[in-house]
Amino acid sequence: MKILKILPLLIVFISLNAVAQDGQFIRKKKEQIxxxxxxxxxxxxSLTSDEAAKFWPLFNAFEDKQQEIKTQKLKGYLRRMDDNSFDKLSEKDxxxxxxxxxxxxxxxYQLKKKFVTSLKVVISPVKILKLKKAEENFNRKLLQQYRDRKLGK
Structure with a gap:
């Protein structure tokens, strides 16, 4: 009888533990990336030490703010689009x-413009363009690795 009372609590505890471990796994993967x-x-x-000392705080602040905007706003819109009620959305809504x-x-866009303007004081325009290319290349390689892993290559 006591086991029947404890069993649901045990199941909940195990489930919460699994979710927490999954969250830690995702957090670790994001940190690795x-x-x-x-x-x-x-x-x-090829940043100099002086450039790097000025560049990384700007870059990290930009990335954090960009992620915050995307998480708060864009993902909210996308969630509403995935909702079943999306098909019933009025023209006004x-x-x-x-x-x-x-x-x-x-x-x-304004955030990115402000970021580029602040970068011009720290690194050359050539390096700013290289940054854009490097980010695109990194994302492309990351996506390719994901695809390869998913397909078992």
């Missing part, structure tokens, strides 16, 4: 949502 990205960009840009999405995209 970030470390690889830092190494990749550092290598691609769709127009409002579209305006909000455009505003968020503009906010991201």
């Amino acid at each position: 970030k470390a690889l990205k830092v190494a990749f960009i550092t290598d691609e840009l 769709a127009a409002t949502m579209l305006t909000q999405m455009e505003s968020t995209e503009d906010e991201l």
Whole structure:
């Protein structure tokens, strides 16, 4: 009889433990990816120690703010689009949502412009362009590794 009372608690505890471990795993993977990205960009840009000391705080602040905007706003829109009620969205609600999405995209664009302006004081325009290329190459390689792993190559 006591086991029947304890069993649901045990199941809940095990489930919560599994979720926590999954969250830690995801957090570790994100940290590993970030470390690889830092190494990749550092290598691609050939930053001097003075440039690196000024560049990385700017870059990290930009990445954090960009992620915050995407998490708070864009993912909210996407969740609403995936919802079953999306097919029943009125034209007025769709127009409002579209305006909000455009505003968020503009906010991201303005953030990027501000970032590039602040980078011009720290690194050369050539290195800023190399940064853009390095980020694209890193993302492409990361996606390719994911695909290869998923396909078992």
